[in-house]
Amino acid sequence: MAIANPYLLFLGDAPDQLAAKTADGVARWRRDWCVGQLRLDGCKADLGLPDKSLEEAAAEGARTLIIGVANRGGRFAASWQETMLKALDLGMDIASGLHNKITDLPTVAARAKELGRSLHDVRHPTREFEIGTGDRRPGKRLLAVGTDCSIGKMFTALALEKEMRARGMNADFRATGQTGILIAGDGVSIDAVVSDFVSGAVEYLTPANDPDHWDVVEGQASLLHPSYAGVTLALVHGSQPDVMVMCHEPTRPHMRGLPNRKVPDIQDCIVAHEAAARVTNPDAKVIGFSVNTSAMDRSAAETYLKELSDRFGMPAVDPVRMGVGPIVDLLG
Amino acid sequence: MAIANPYLLFLGDAPDQLAAKTADGVARWRRDWCVGQLRLDGCKADLGLPDKSLEEAAAEGARTLIIGVANRGGRFAASWQETMLKALDLGMDIASGLHNKITDLPTVAARAKELGRSLHDVRHPTREFEIGTGDRRPGKRLLAVGTDCSIGKMFTALALEKEMRARGMNADFRATGQTGILIAGDGVSIDAVVSDFVSGAVEYLTPANDPDHWDVVEGQASLLHPSYAGVTLALVHGSQPDVMVMCHEPTRPHMRGLPNRKVPDIQDCIVAHEAAARVTNPDAKVIGFSVNTSAMDRSAAETYLKELSDRFGMPAVDPVRMGVGPIVDLLG
Structure with missing residues (x-):
């Protein structure tokens, strides 16, 4: 798909910061691609980017309007459509991470076609x-x-890519979900692929490359999450990982969306993911932990990470608190 | 979907018996639902059912025309469309197991709508x-x-259902692929479901039931088949099996579609499937083997099955040669 940047991030009338989570991810990881943010009246989110009108953004070279905000009730408000039409008129493409498709908006789709603009429903x-x-x-x-789901796999992969590139390594983040795709400018939302073709989609996403090149692949869900494990297994098989980094959140009371199911033991997760990965890469192994310790104070977090590291003989980091350096050290 | 029977099985101009494999499965397992077969000029397949014209079949009460044959080059010949239109005129629905959709044929779709008939692209x-x-x-x-794939999972499930019903057990075959759906008259082709929803589709297919009721679920692929294992895992998690029967073909030189990959060791398959199944059913276990020994002579087959049974301490049967009784004995 290859979404053209620079981006203008559209926050609409987001009721709070959480509603603009997708845009927030883009601003965090690709700030230099973002000319600014566009907010409608009543918007309660703020990414700390300069506020820009469509005309200002276009004048500064913005090539794509990013709809990085959850819409209310699954519908595009009339005011959003007006913004989209004007963006097209000003020469921009539009990319959206929403379930609803921009291409299903007849007026917007017709205008894009007429003007030769691209609409990306990622x-x-x-x-x-x-x-x-x-x-x-x-x-x-x-x-x-x-x-578990939503436990920092995208964040971890992006932090690893950043650190690897900072060290001059040949590394590319490969996006498998909507926010990741807007951040990478490309990728495949694999949970929306027909199940027979998911491992093939991942093979397409992580093709043959130079011997020193690293694909740093965004994970999805968990092999032990009964709602989505099939997606995860196809991703594990298709990406044939040499190494895996296990993401975890120690204080979570239950698996995401499943109030009656405890987060599984980390050792069981390692065993499951290594066994599965070895079907397509006999040398695959988990080499470290990326832990979200935001719910713990600094001292408790450090104790937890040290114990985890000692238990398994592998580095355990919080990518936000201390970065992912100890894991990248192993990739030389 | 609930496909109405009796059926008339349409074989078209099938170039050989294999092209009519789907219809063959229906005729084998649901002969009492089939009023006959309909063959066009040049058809080389024969299911051993009486040849019937559309008019004859309609007169005998046929309610659905089953397109149970592979079409050449993915297109429906004009002669097939003529047959479909006439079937609709005579009061039949149409069900097809093909990749191409009947509902994409404008004339057929329009006629079905006009007459209030159902078109099932299973x-x-x-x-x-x-x-x-x-x-x-x-x-x-x-x-x-x-x-592996195509190793007798549907056949085994149907043989088990038949034996269980013969013993008065409360059992229903649950179909997860196109031939199975035409045989069951209902089901979900799970490999065509968007990956996020496959385990949910299987939960829908095998809902809460009476304590003594058995769902006998058609398997798909294998957890160790890198093309499709994601589908299999969602099926294993969604069906939360109490027991599994491992299907195998001892003489196969490589995994289906993967000339460079040997069929995995049966012990590794048991370990993988039991570990996965225990995520949603802690008591899940493999209780026996269903082996396709058609490539072996009787004596070699018996030796093989005895050795397999001795090695694992579980019954090992060829469902064609000796039936599945020893496995059903364990389900009382």
Whole structure:
């Protein structure tokens, strides 16, 4: 798909910061792609970017309007459509991470077609994929995995890419979900792919590459999450990871969306992910932990991470508090 | 979807018996639902059913024309469309197991709408599914699993259902692929479901039931098949099987579609499927083997099955040669 940047981030009339979570991720990881934010009356979110009108953003070279905000009730307000039409008129494409599709808005779709602009509904894959083969490909791959959903796999992969690039390593973040795709400018929302083709979609996303090149692949869900584990397994098989980083949140009371199910033991998660990954890469292993300790004070967090590291003989980091350096040290 | 029977099985101009494989499965397992077969000029397949014209079949009460044959080059010949239109005129619905959709044929779709007939493209799920939860449901479930694709999982499940019913047990075959759906008259082609919803689709397919009721669930692929294992895992989690029967073909040189990959060891398959199944059913276990020994002579087959049974301390049967009685003995 290749979404053109620079971006103008549209926050609409977001009722709070959380509603603008997707835009927030883009601003955090690709600030230099963002000319600013566009907020409508009543918007309660703020990414700390300069507020820009469509005309100002266009004058500064913005090439894509990013709809990075949850809409209310699944509908696009008339005011949003007006903004989209004007962005198209000013020469921008539009990319959206919402479930609802921009391409289903007849007026917007017609205007884009007339003007030759692209509309990217990044949650909805538009190309067809081959069936996966599991054949080995050159290049190296790291996959962020986890004990649960929404536990920092995208953040971890992006932090690893950043640190690897800072050290001059040849690394690319590979996005498998909507926010990641807006951050990478490309990718596949794999949970929206027909199940038969998911491992093939991941093989497409992480193709043969130079021997020193790392794909740093955004993980999805967990092999032990009964709602989505099939997506995870296809991702593990398709990405044939050389190494995996296990993401975890120690204080979570239950698995996401499943109030009656405890977050599984981290050892069980390692066993499950290594066994699965070895189907397509016999050398695959978990090499470290990326832990979200935001609910713990600094001292409790340090104790927890040290104990985890000692228990498994692998680095355990909080990517926000101390960065991912100790994990990247192992990738040399 | 609930496909109405009796059926008339349409074989078209099938170039050989294999092209009519789907219809063959229906004729084998639901002969009493089939008023006959309809063959066009040049058809080389024969299911051993009486040849019937559309008019004859309609007169005998046929309610659905089953397109149970692979079409050449993915297109419906004009002669097929003529047959479909006439079937609709005579009061029949149409069900097809093909990739191409009957509902994409404008003339046929329009005629069906006009007459109020149903068109069932069973490979293409039309309803939406919830996200799976993994919550335990009453009722018992048996899942056919396997070391590879196309290794007898549907056959095994149907043979088990038949034997269980013959013994007065409360059992229903649950279909997860196109041929199974035409045989069951209902089901979900799970490999065509968007990956996020596959375990939920399986939970829908095998809902809460009476404590003595068995869902006998058609398996798909294998957890160790890198092309499709994500589908399998969602099926294992969604069906929360109490027991699994491992299907195998001992002489296969490589995994289906993967010339460079050997069929995995049966012990590894048991470990993988039991570990996965215990995520949603802690008591899940493999209780026996269903082996396709058609490539071996009787004596070699008996030796093989005895050794397999001795090695694992579980019954090992060829469902064609000796039936599945020893496995059903364990389900009392």
